[in-house]
Amino acid sequence: MNTAQAQLGAVLAAGGPELSRLLKRTEGRLAEVAEGHGAELGGHATGTLAAGGKRLRPLLVFLCAASGGDGRLVAAATAVELLHMATLVHDDVLDRSELRRGRPTVFAQGGRLAATATGDLLFSRAFAELVSTNSEEAVRVLSAASSALARGELMQRADAWRGDVTPERYLERCRHKTASLFEASCRLGALFGGEADLSDPLGNFGDRVGLAFQMLDDVLDVSGPTERTGKPRGADLLDGTVTLPLILARGRDPGLRELDLRGTVTDPARAAAVCDRIALTGALDEARRQALTHVADAKTSLVALDLSEDRRRALDLVADGVVERYA
Amino acid sequence: MNTAQAQLGAVLAAGGPELSRLLKRTEGRLAEVAEGHGAELGGHATGTLAAGGKRLRPLLVFLCAASGGDGRLVAAATAVELLHMATLVHDDVLDRSELRRGRPTVFAQGGRLAATATGDLLFSRAFAELVSTNSEEAVRVLSAASSALARGELMQRADAWRGDVTPERYLERCRHKTASLFEASCRLGALFGGEADLSDPLGNFGDRVGLAFQMLDDVLDVSGPTERTGKPRGADLLDGTVTLPLILARGRDPGLRELDLRGTVTDPARAAAVCDRIALTGALDEARRQALTHVADAKTSLVALDLSEDRRRALDLVADGVVERYA
Numbered sequence: 001m002n003t004a005q006a007q008l009g010a011v012l013a014a015g016g017p018e019l020s021r022l023l024k025r026t027e028g029r030l031a032e033v034a035e036g037h038g039a040e041l042g043g044h045a046t047g048t049l050a051a052g053g054k055r056l057r058p059l060l061v062f063l064c065a066a067s068g069g070d071g072r073l074v075a076a077a078t079a080v081e082l083l084h085m086a087t088l089v090h091d092d093v094l095d096r097s098e099l100r101r102g103r104p105t106v107f108a109q110g111g112r113l114a115a116t117a118t119g120d121l122l123f124s125r126a127f128a129e130l131v132s133t134n135s136e137e138a139v140r141v142l143s144a145a146s147s148a149l150a151r152g153e154l155m156q157r158a159d160a161w162r163g164d165v166t167p168e169r170y171l172e173r174c175r176h177k178t179a180s181l182f183e184a185s186c187r188l189g190a191l192f193g194g195e196a197d198l199s200d201p202l203g204n205f206g207d208r209v210g211l212a213f214q215m216l217d218d219v220l221d222v223s224g225p226t227e228r229t230g231k232p233r234g235a236d237l238l239d240g241t242v243t244l245p246l247i248l249a250r251g252r253d254p255g256l257r258e259l260d261l262r263g264t265v266t267d268p269a270r271a272a273a274v275c276d277r278i279a280l281t282g283a284l285d286e287a288r289r290q291a292l293t294h295v296a297d298a299k300t301s302l303v304a305l306d307l308s309e310d311r312r313r314a315l316d317l318v319a320d321g322v323v324e325r326y327a
Numbered sequence: 328m329n330t331a332q333a334q335l336g337a338v339l340a341a342g343g344p345e346l347s348r349l350l351k352r353t354e355g356r357l358a359e360v361a362e363g364h365g366a367e368l369g370g371h372a373t374g375t376l377a378a379g380g381k382r383l384r385p386l387l388v389f390l391c392a393a394s395g396g397d398g399r400l401v402a403a404a405t406a407v408e409l410l411h412m413a414t415l416v417h418d419d420v421l422d423r424s425e426l427r428r429g430r431p432t433v434f435a436q437g438g439r440l441a442a443t444a445t446g447d448l449l450f451s452r453a454f455a456e457l458v459s460t461n462s463e464e465a466v467r468v469l470s471a472a473s474s475a476l477a478r479g480e481l482m483q484r485a486d487a488w489r490g491d492v493t494p495e496r497y498l499e500r501c502r503h504k505t506a507s508l509f510e511a512s513c514r515l516g517a518l519f520g521g522e523a524d525l526s527d528p529l530g531n532f533g534d535r536v537g538l539a540f541q542m543l544d545d546v547l548d549v550s551g552p553t554e555r556t557g558k559p560r561g562a563d564l565l566d567g568t569v570t571l572p573l574i575l576a577r578g579r580d581p582g583l584r585e586l587d588l589r590g591t592v593t594d595p596a597r598a599a600a601v602c603d604r605i606a607l608t609g610a611l612d613e614a615r616r617q618a619l620t621h622v623a624d625a626k627t628s629l630v631a632l633d634l635s636e637d638r639r640r641a642l643d644l645v646a647d648g649v650v651e652r653y654a
Contacts, residue, residue: 090447094440113421114484116443120417120450121477127454128470136461143455150448157441 007321011059014314018068019059022077026058029078033125053101056318057084060185060209063314064202065193072133076188079129079142084181086122087149089115095239137196138188145184152177160240161262163250170244174214175207182210201305205315208298213322215291218243219284222275234271237261244290249283256281295319334648338386341641345395346386349404353385356405360452380428383645384411387512387536390641391529392520399460403515406456406469411508413449414476416442422566464523465515472511479504487567488589490577497571501541502534509537528632532642535625540649542618545570546611549602561598564588571617576610583608622646 012020058077065073091097092105093115099105107115123146130138155173159165186206190198222245224233236243240261250257256277265271278284298319302312339347385404392400418424419432420442426432434442450473457465482500486492513533517525549572551560563570567588577584583604592598605611625646629639 087447090443094443110484114481116417116421117477117480117484120414120446121474121481123447123450124470124473124477127466128474131463131466131470134463136458136463136466139454139463139466140458143451143458146451147448147455150444150451153444154441154448157437157444 007317007324008054011063011314011317011321014310014317015063016310019062019314022062022068022074023055023058025074026055026077026081029074029129030081033078033082033129055081056321057081057181057185059318060182060206061189061192063311063318064186064189064198064206066195066308066311067193070192070194072135072138072192073189075129075133076138076192077185079126080145080181080185080188082122082126082129083142083146083149086119086126089119089122093119133192135191138191141184141187141191145180148176148180152180156241159242161260162242163257163260165242165247167244167247170242170247171211174211178214179207179210182206182213198305201301205298205301205319208294208301209319209322212291212294212298212319215244215287215294216322216325219245219287219291222246222278223284224275232268232271234265234268234275237265237271237274238268244287245278245283248286249278249281252281252283253277292323295323334644334651335381338390338641338644338648341637341644342390343637346389346641349389349395349401350382350385352401353382353404353408356401356456357408360405360409360456382408383648384408384508384512386645387509387533388516388519390638390645391513391516391525391533393522393635393638394520397519397521399462399465399519400516402456402460403465403519404512406453407472407508407512407515409449409453409456410469410473410476413446413453414480416446416449420446460519462518465518468511468514468518472507475503475507479507483568486569488587489569490584490587492569492574494571494574497569497574498538501538505541506534506537509533509540525632528628532625532628532646535621535628536646536649539618539621539625539646542571542614542621543649543652546572546614546618549573549605550611551602559595559598561592561595561602564592564598564601565595571614572605572610575613576605576608579608579610580604619650622650 012023057080061073061077061080062068088100089106092100092107093112096107097105098108105115106118110118126146127139127142130142152173152175155169155176159169159173183203183206186202187199190196190202218236220228221231221236221243222234226232232238237246242261246256256274259265259274261274265274299316302315305312307315339350384407388400388404388407389395415427416433419427419434420439423434424432425435432442433445437445453473454466454469457469479500479502482496482503486496486500510530510533513529514526517523517529545563547556548558548563548570549561553559559565564573569588573583583601586592586601588601592601626643629642632639634642
């Protein structure tokens with residue numbers, strides 16, 4: 001059992017049998033959605049959905065709900081996971097990725113057209129799933145997240161190769177690209193758990209955790225090791241994505257400041273060399289430290305809320321799990 | 328003034344000043360959406376939205392509403408147009424199209440990544456727009472259409488190059504790919520026009536008109552002329568899309584039945600030659616005749632409904648406009 005599995009085990013133990021039951025129902029619902037929409041989708045999406053993943057977002061939905069009795073929670077958990085998958089499928093087209101989680105991607109199996117359409121279909125099904133809850137507020141939360149995800153991608157594109165990306169701009173991008181769906185998951189949990197008044201504070205918790213998640217992911221891209229990430233170090237550098245480690249390192253090393261990624265960092269060996277140089281500035285430690293601050297803030301913010309001990313502990317474990325994943 | 332403009336003029340005249348006012352408000356709202364979502368989207372989407380188009384789907388929303396007093400109609404019209412645009416932006420990425428309506432596409436301006444994300448954002452904004460109506464039924468209608476559009480694309484992909492596509496399968500594909508959003512537009516109009524009971528019959532009207540729209544588009548791809556379509560004849564043949572003219576022609580000309588598109592129809596000259604051969608079988612006339620039957624059925628179906636004379640006439644004009652466009 002690896003660390004991530006151990007961590008999930010601890011969360012499940014803290015969440016009790018009710019949590020396991022809800023997660024199982026979500027898996028069932030995801031499979032139904034994949035199988036229920038025509039033979040064409042069936043093939044592609046079943047592979048994508050079955051490939052699994054951590055189901056971190058559904059987990060947040062359930063843990064942010066005071067009680068698990070409401071069937072709408074499963075619909076919300078299914079919806080956030082479908083939306084997450086839609087973005088993965090589109091990302092794989094854009095990155096021309098052949099494998100994800102050890103399985104062929106929709107792009108690899110069906111090509112660009114099938115993968116783009118599959119992503120669009122998963123997007124639509126996310127909304128359809130949530131409509132079944134009869135909650136306009138829920139659809140509003142999901143569409144805000146969905147817009148934010150797309151804006152985050154656009155911001156990343158607009159920032160590509162640039163030398164003047166500020167830490168603030170980087171954080172804003174992470175908020176859009178990643179944290180928005182973590183936040184939405186928590187809000188939906190609060191909403192359907194009968195505590196709409198906790199939507200803001202729990203949403204804020206999700207935002208912080210999501211932010212740390214993306215920041216640590218970006219550190220890992222520079223630090224490696226490759227066996228862990230399944231991709232060469234500095235993949236972000238190669239496609240021009242300017243992340244916090246590079247931004248901080250540029251402030252410390254004039255040589256990096258003058259480096260124009262485009263045209264010079266064009267192969268994995270060159271990218272690895274730049275990664276080493278970034279690491280030498282201490283920027284990785286600083287970026288990691290900033291991410292951990294967000295996790296600590298997230299956990300602290302829970303203390304002021306009126307949550308049961310079990311619930312708070314489970315949420316703490318998820319926050320820690322994000323860090324653990326990158327330890 | 329060309330025929331299409333004259334036709335629109337007639338529809339507007341039949342619809343009265345109220346219709347013009349609603350269409351103007353929709354344009355305003357589309358511009359707000361484009362400008363209101365960050366500089367990144369602003370640039371790309373403003374171009375796409377400003378490029379205009381016929382606004383056929385918003386028109387259907389308004390004409391299917393008994394009264395135009397409800398602000399939710401504009402939200403619905405904006406939503407269907409945003410969804411339509413989202414699919415166009417993604418189509419342009421897949422087809423690597425540089426121009427649409429005489430303007431550079433988002434793909435041409437921003438590349439694959441920006442265009443995919445812009446499409447996703449327009450998708451999201453379509454749902455966000457509809458959420459403002461506080462109607463779950465409306466979100467349900469839009470998500471059904473959105474899923475159908477994506478399924479239609481997947482079906483088209485699955486059918487590519489095949490020799491055994493039946494007319495029934497072809498019609499099912501057109502229903503998904505095109506007619507579903509026409510149908511949704513009509514349903515939303517009925518819903519917000521205060522006549523939810525007309526949602527089925529008016530939805531059926533939209534379905535028929537949308538079906539004819541796609542069928543005539545497919546005829547035009549074979550018949551040309553190129554000056555009219557802005558693309559070489561037989562573009563569908565070149566990318567393996569099997570449409571009704573080819574299906575019917577295969578039943579009449581054994582040579583076409585044995586023709587394997589892939590590998591043989593690889594350049595515009597070859598495609599044009601196959602188009603000529605399809606035309607010789609009379610398949611174009613037959614396909615056109617079938618499309619016109621759907622338009623006639625659509626118009627006939629209105630007679631049984633309790634619509635004002637003006638409204639029925641305006642809807643008739645839209646149905647005729649679809650034919651006119653290809654006359």
